Amino acid sequence: MDPIVRAHRLDDKALRRLSTDFEDLSAQEIIKWAFEESHFRAVTTSSFSDGVLAHLVTQENPSAKIVFIDTGFAFTETVQYVHRLHKVLGFNLEIIEPNVDLSQDVCGTEMCCQRRKVEPLISYLSGHEFWITGIRRTETSQRAEVPIVSWDTKYQVVKVNPIANWSDDDVAGYIDRFNLPVHPLVPLGYLSIGCAPVTSPVLDPDDPRSGRWPGSDKTECGLHV
Ligand code: SF4
Known part of the structure; x- marks a missing residue:
């Protein structure tokens, strides 16, 4: 068992049991648990396709760090x-960037995602124990069975996905309910938004991620694999 998990008395079995129990909790309750377990040091990352996760986390812990990987x-x-949401919601924004020479990286290659996204996040999370994300099961087939809470071997943290079981309608309803600012590309058909060179308006209206890496088999950048 990893020392951090042991320190929190959360072995794999305990995490699996919690994940099952958390299916009946609200996202707010799950986020509350993550902050209490982490002594309020849980880190949140967002792709900022919308402001739902930033709003949920800020409601629970106004000083929580919310990270954007640029x-x-x-x-x-x-x-x-990102800056508009930061101004409206007032969260503790942290922008992290790759810290290596990227001049040879070509968009669309595994090495580009690895060096621009994965390695900066590995480095950032190395000082943390809990990571809150906004991934949802309906986003891709690879995410269809994602647990609400689990041990992430790549980043060596407890990974918490408080809206894993939310539908697209749940997200839209939350945005309406709290009148959250909408990403300006969403009305133009961009329903899942990543890097500009490999994101287009959706090709299939029923598949929000069909505009990501269009024309390629790639569906994940490696952050959540
Ligand atoms: S999605 Fe972004 S990080 Fe990944 S290959 Fe394209 S430009 Fe690079």
């Missing part, structure tokens, strides 16, 4: 939206 290939609209 690959250098984000849409200008995304960067502006």
Whole structure:
């Protein structure tokens, strides 16, 4: 068992049991648990396709860190939206960037995602024990069975996915209910937003991620694998 997990008395079996129990809890209750377990040091990352996770986390812990990984290939609209949400919701924004020479990285290659997203996050999370994300089961087939809480071997943290079981309608309803700002590309058909060179308006209206890496088999950048 990993020492951090042992320190929290959360072995794999305990995490699996919690994950099952958490299916009946609200996202707010799950986030509350994550902050209490982490002594309020849980870190949240968001792609900022919407403001739902940032709002949920900020309601529970206004000083919580919410991280945006700026690959250098984000849409200008995304960067502006991050700052707009930050101003409206007042969360503790942290922007992390790759810290290596990226001049040879070509968009679309595994090495580009690895160096621009995965390695900066591994480095950032190395000082943390709990990681809150906004991934949901309906987003991709690879995410269809994602647990609400689990041990992440790649990042060596307890990974908490408080809206894993939310539907697209749940997300839309939450945005309406709290009148959250909408990413400016969403009305243009971009329903899942990543790096600009490999994100287009959705090709299939019933598949929000059908605009990610269009024309390729790639569906994940490696952050959540
Ligand atoms: S999505 Fe493309 S540009 Fe963004 S990090 Fe991955 S390969 Fe690089």
